[in-house]
Amino acid sequence: MNWNKLLCNRNELQLLGTLNGGQSFRWTHNEDKDEWTGIFSKTVWKLKQSEDFLHYQIIGSLKKLPETKTSKGANESNFEMMLKKYFRLELPLTKYYEEWSEKDALFKTACKQFYGIRMLAQEPIENLFSFICSQNNHISRISSMVEKLCTFYGEEICEYDGVKYYSFPDVNKLSGSQVEQKLRELGFGYRAKFIQKSAAQIVEWGGEEWFDTLQNMKYKDARQELMKLCGIGPKVADCICLMSLNHLEALPVDTHVYQIAAHNYLPHLRGKKNVTDKMYTEIGDYFRHLYGDMAGWAHTVLFCADLKKFQTNDTSDIDNSKPKKKRKK
Missing domain, CATH: 1.10.340.30 (Hypothetical protein; domain 2)
Known part of the structure; x- marks a missing residue:
């Protein structure tokens, strides 16, 4: 299966921090191939990165895309739009990182390693x-x-x-x-x-x-x-x-x-x-x-x-919505 590619520099998107940081729970990482497989918008995706591109494959989809004479190209275009929307790629993240770094010295230090952290636009x-x-x-x-x-x-x-x-x-x-x-x-x-x-x-x-x-x-x-x-x-x-x-x-x-x-x-x-x-x-x-x-x-x-490179899986919730457990006698 061929890979499609979308222009996207690594500084604008880091898959590890974005997909493994507790936002979504439907992505798995093949570390040997450095590929991600996940599901959103009733579509199964495979993703990987190079320095300037986000590469993607569509493994399967329930999305009914419009049929045209050049259906393959149209489909790829629709999936590309879905991918851009999911990662909010219309927003210039490097610019925002610079603004946040000027406001906060701790952010300026943290963002050197944790560049390209995107807020997913989920359903x-x-x-x-x-x-x-x-x-x-x-x-x-x-x-x-x-x-x-x-x-x-x-x-x-x-x-x-x-x-x-x-x-x-x-x-x-x-x-x-x-x-x-x-x-x-x-x-x-x-x-x-x-x-x-x-x-x-x-x-x-x-x-x-x-x-x-x-x-x-x-x-x-x-x-x-x-x-x-x-x-x-x-x-x-x-x-x-x-x-x-x-x-x-x-x-x-x-x-x-x-x-x-x-x-x-x-x-x-x-x-x-x-x-x-x-x-x-x-x-x-x-x-x-x-x-x-x-x-x-x-x-x-x-x-x-x-989270220190995601070595911890703790996502403890401090909501007061959990009922108190009664001790068994």
Whole structure:
């Protein structure tokens, strides 16, 4: 299979930091070939990089692309547009890195190694339910849960090298009354209820079109609407705002973000056992003042640097949406 290529310098996109930094959970890395295989937009992709190009293959797709006399060229053009949108390649990242470096000495140091960290433009449905799975969880288990959702409720896209690939399910498929019980059997625990109830709420409020209204709202209003969903606390709401609703000032505050803030910027917050709502707001507002209207993206670079080359898989959630466990007597 031939590789298509898209002009994109490495400084503008680093696949490792972008695809392995806890934004999406559907990418795997073949280290021997330095190739990535993943799924978005009901399409299975294979990606690799050279110095000036992003190379890609389409392994399979459920997308119905318009037919023309030069259908192959048209298809490639459509897939290229999907890829540009997913990585937000229309935004000049090197320019933003320079601006953020001028504002913050810590960012200036971190960005030397963690260049090209892109904020993915994900589909809201996948983003929301993936981050419900992320609560009090680690990356390998989150990835396993997301794949179970796709295998049991998504559509098969294709089979490649003995592996079947599935699309992320439509919200209607997750809203059924039997979904919670099935997910509990599959090991989702309390998250099973959050997934089914949230899906039912979204269907009731208009389905995927409901997310369009959130995109057009101001950030904090959209965040407030998301927190009306079952099991969605401040951090998950901010993840969705940042990663799929184009509110790039949203800043999810988890354990790592709190530690970065307390150690480097807000020393009066050091040593706190819990992040209160007031502290959560203070941290987010501090970085929004520092970096501007793309603060969530800028801080993602610091987050990646804090993970120390991704040697840790901890993505502990400080949302208060998890029910307290009762000790067995």
